[in-house]
Amino acid sequence: MAFDIVLVGYVAGFFTAVAQFPQAYKVIKTGETHSISLGMYITMTFGIFLWFLYGLLIPDLPMILANFICLIPSLYILYITIRNLNKLKNN
Numbered sequence: 001m002a003f004d005i006v007l008v009g010y011v012a013g014f015f016t017a018v019a020q021f022p023q024a025y026k027v028i029k030t031g032e033t034h035s036i037s038l039g040m041y042i043t044m045t046f047g048i049f050l051w052f053l054y055g056l057l058i059p060d061l062p063m064i065l066a067n068f069i070c071l072i073p074s075l076y077i078l079y080i081t082i083r084n085l086n087k088l089k090n091n
Contacts, residue, residue, distance in 0.1 A: 006062060013066025024073030033081040041081055045074045 055063030
């Protein structure tokens with residue numbers, strides 16, 4: 001029985017992508033982002049986007065899928081964090 005290394009990519013991608021969803025759920029549920037680091041989410045979201053782009057360029061399906069899925073909650077959290085910061089500045 002041969003070991004399929006691509007399976008490792010799919011499993012790693014699954015856990016990486018799923019890791020974003022609990023935070024996104026909390027933000028959706030509460031709207032609370034004051035304890036979220038804007039710098040960290042900007043950096044991480046940009047990194048996820050670059051990994052997604054890299055996956056497209058080489059092409060590597062596990063990398064493409066994992067990072068595309070990961071971008072969804074990451075972009076949402078980033079958007080809400082920026083929106084909440086702007087609301088604080090305007091009050």
